[in-house]
Amino acid sequence: MNYGLIVIGGGPAGLKAACSAAEKGLKVLIIEREAQLGGILKQCVHDGFGVIRFGEKLTGPEYAYRDITEVKRLGIECLTGTFVTGICDKDGGFVVETTSAQGIRSDFTEKIALATGCRERTPRQVNIHGTRPAGVLAAGACQNFVNLKGLLPGKRAVILGSGDIGLIMARRLTLEGAEVIGVYEAKATPSGLQRNIRQCLDDFGIPLHLKTTVTDVYGDKRVEAVRVSAVDDSMNPVGEGEIVECDLLVVSVGLIPENELAEKLGLQTDPATKGIAVDQYMMSAGKEGVYAVGNALHVHDLVDYVSEGAATAGADAANTRKRSLVKVGAEGLMYVVPQYVDVSDANEKKTFYMRAPRDMAVASVKLYADGELVAERKLKNVKPPEMLRIQFKFRASDSITLRLEEEE
Amino acid sequence: MSEVKLTCIVCPNGCELVAEKCGDGSVKVAGNLCPKGVKFATDELVRPLRTFTGTAATAFPDFPVIAVKTDREVPKEEILRIAEYVNSLCLTKRCSPGDVIVKDVLGLGADLVVTADMN
Numbered sequence: 274m275n276y277g278l279i280v281i282g283g284g285p286a287g288l289k290a291a292c293s294a295a296e297k298g299l300k301v302l303i304i305e306r307e308a309q310l311g312g313i314l315k316q317c318v319h320d321g322f323g324v325i326r327f328g329e330k331l332t333g334p335e336y337a338y339r340d341i342t343e344v345k346r347l348g349i350e351c352l353t354g355t356f357v358t359g360i361c362d363k364d365g366g367f368v369v370e371t372t373s374a375q376g377i378r379s380d381f382t383e384k385i386a387l388a389t390g391c392r393e394r395t396p397r398q399v400n401i402h403g404t405r406p407a408g409v410l411a412a413g414a415c416q417n418f419v420n421l422k423g424l425l426p427g428k429r430a431v432i433l434g435s436g437d438i439g440l441i442m443a444r445r446l447t448l449e450g451a452e453v454i455g456v457y458e459a460k461a462t463p464s465g466l467q468r469n470i471r472q473c474l475d476d477f478g479i480p481l482h483l484k485t486t487v488t489d490v491y492g493d494k495r496v497e498a499v500r501v502s503a504v505d506d507s508m509n510p511v512g513e514g515e516i517v518e519c520d521l522l523v524v525s526v527g528l529i530p531e532n533e534l535a536e537k538l539g540l541q542t543d544p545a546t547k548g549i550a551v552d553q554y555m556m557s558a559g560k561e562g563v564y565a566v567g568n569a570l571h572v573h574d575l576v577d578y579v580s581e582g583a584a585t586a587g588a589d590a591a592n593t594r595k596r597s598l599v600k601v602g603a604e605g606l607m608y609v610v611p612q613y614v615d616v617s618d619a620n621e622k623k624t625f626y627m628r629a630p631r632d633m634a635v636a637s638v639k640l641y642a643d644g645e646l647v648a649e650r651k652l653k654n655v656k657p658p659e660m661l662r663i664q665f666k667f668r669a670s671d672s673i674t675l676r677l678e679e680e681e
Numbered sequence: 682m683s684e685v686k687l688t689c690i691v692c693p694n695g696c697e698l699v700a701e702k703c704g705d706g707s708v709k710v711a712g713n714l715c716p717k718g719v720k721f722a723t724d725e726l727v728r729p730l731r732t733f734t735g736t737a738a739t740a741f742p743d744f745p746v747i748a749v750k751t752d753r754e755v756p757k758e759e760i761l762r763i764a765e766y767v768n769s770l771c772l773t774k775r776c777s778p779g780d781v782i783v784k785d786v787l788g789l790g791a792d793l794v795v796t797a798d799m800n
């Protein structure tokens with residue numbers, strides 16, 4: 274079959290990109306490898322989603338349900354239980370190959386949106402000594418076991434890393450009757466949001482140990498204990514540490530965009546985001562017609578902004594632009610998305626997503642065009658776990674730089 | 682009365698609040714970007730409230746468990762008791778988001794509703 278846009282991944286990013294494109298009249302196909310649409314939101318049963326987009330606190334499945342209802346209303350074609358195995362260029366468009374229980378299939382599309390979400394850094398990628406017995410789980414995998422399969426993977430849990438998913442799981446495991454002994458974080462500040470520390474840990478009296486890590490895992494077939502140890506500023510363990518008995522170690526140490534398909538297309542990636550480099554419409558800087566949205570582009574902390582970016586991409590898929598790209602310089606920032614700006618539509622408001630490298634009480638983001646300061650935004654309480662989103666309007670220029678500066 | 686430091690959990694801004702109970706029983710709040718922060722801080726000092734979210738078992742093999750929540754906030758100290766109660770349930774009817782499965786859970790005034798779609 275022939276499509277105007279094929280969306281790979283049926284999470285919130287893919288669903289929204291598909292709806293926006295369909296509203297512009299494109300013939301759209303969504304391909305999802307799992308049996309149901311909704312992506313990672315299916316397993317995020319807690320609430321807090323959608324406050325910005327819908328003005329109410331929804332659970333993950335409720336948020337996904339709204340987009341799925343819209344996909345159905347628009348009559349968008351969906352292939353679930355279908356895995357994308359390959360993409361290649363053809364006649365100015367792309368051929369997408371898939372496999373499913375129905376067999377293999379190949380479709381032509383003018384444009385593609387990669388909405389494949391992210392992967393978790395696995396326990397294997399963390400430097401811990403000892404064996405890898407059963408009972409060592411990444412936080413998202415643990416969330417999947419508990420919230421979708423209804424299985425409790427342990428009775429006495431230690432959580433390594435203070436990422437949000439780990440904090441959310443500390444509460445979930447407690448509600449399911451497990452004992453959570455503590456959350457251990459090697460850094461001096463938590464990676465998760467303060468509000469999650471309050472409502473997931475403090476509410477249940479679960480201690481958070483900063484500057485402490487797990488150095489060893491003990492147990493033959495199953496985890497029996499871990500060794501936790503204080504670390505110095507260079508993250509090296511100091512002293513003997515302490516043995517903590519447990520039957521579950523949950524590792525919550527971060528997410529990385531899923532980029533296998535982008536690599537197959539030979540797309541340029543940004544070492545800072547680990548996603549592909551894009552313009553303000555989320556279109557690959559290196560390849561026309563390929564978009565990346567949601568966590569496949571950069572890891573978001575709020576699904577509301579996943580949907581926002583995906584809507585921009587989906588609507589743009591119906592356009593033809595003659596692009597004139599300028600690289601966006603990032604100073605004092607961990608990263609900026611988009612990495613390029615198409616200056617051919619210089620008067621449009623452009624949305625930038627960025628992260629600060631460290632906590633700052635008062636800061637400002639300055640936008641320079643051709644070396645001249647053209648816009649500035651004051652910010653308060655800037656923290657790396659909270660993505661910054663700033664909109665600027667500016668004239669066409671040959672160089673654009675965003676700079677984050679701490680203020681007194 | 683001494684000041685209490687709180688983090689508002691109502692929206693993603695997560696404002697850092699400073700709350701103080703006054704002699705007349707009212708609560709003075711600073712640090713909030715909107716009026717919801719005042720209500721949150723007042724509730725926190727008087728009677729903290731939370732929404733329960735979790736899962737309930739079902740009789741259907743394609744959904745071993747299904748996401749549920751209380752349709753309104755309940756006293757924080759009841760959350761563990763609700764969790765225990767919800768863990769004793771087993772749904773025998775396929776539900777969609779918003780379907781009420783238990784009315785007035787444990788007499789706390791909130792209904793237990795399904796938040797995911799089984800249909």
Ligand SMILES: Cc1cc2nc3c(=O)[nH]c(=O)nc-3n(C[C@H](O)[C@H](O)[C@H](O)COP(=O)(O)OP(=O)(O)OC[C@H]3O[C@@H](n4cnc5c(N)ncnc54)[C@H](O)[C@@H]3O)c2cc1C
Nearest residue numbers: 282284285286305306312313357389390413567568574576
């Ligand atoms: C474990 C976990 C927990 C999270 N918890 C929260 C939270 O509590 N609050 C919050 O705001 N955010 C949370 N997030 C962030 C959350 O991921 C985003 O808010 C949002 O769900 C990202 O949407 P997405 O569509 O980009 O990705 P996803 O929701 O991950 O969707 C990607 C979809 O692509 C499919 N896919 C991937 N590769 C292929 C392929 N080759 N072929 C076909 N289909 C494919 C996947 O099956 C999946 O359904 C969490 C993320 C993770 C990983």
Ligand code: SF4
Nearest residue numbers: 689692695696715718
């Ligand atoms: S005070 Fe208002 S803006 Fe601040 S976190 Fe609470 S609800 Fe959000």
